[in-house]
Amino acid sequence: MIIDAVGTATNEIAADRNTKQIKDGAAISEGKPGVRATLTSDTASVDSLVARAMQAPAIRQSQVDALRLSIRDGNYKVDPGEIADSMLKEQG
Secondary structure (H helix, E strand, O other), X not given: OOOOHHHHHHHHHHHOOXXXXXXXXXXXXXXXXXXXXXXOOOHHHHHHHHHXXXXXXXXXXXXXXXXXXXXXXXXXXXXXXXXXXXXXXXXX
């Protein structure tokens, strides 16, 4: 399942005929009190994150090799309870 929140939000804004003004990255809806979307970005932060991501190897081969060996040797164990706990923590 793919959730495209960005595309959905873009379509909603484009379809909203009441949006009259976009100023400083904020779309202000007229006729809908209390509804406001604000889009901001700290260019330095984004640039820094992009640079770090570009420096990281696409595949961390050492980790892939270690996991492959663990699986092959039967040493890779999955704890369903730990997975469930992690999923619940992410939702919280």
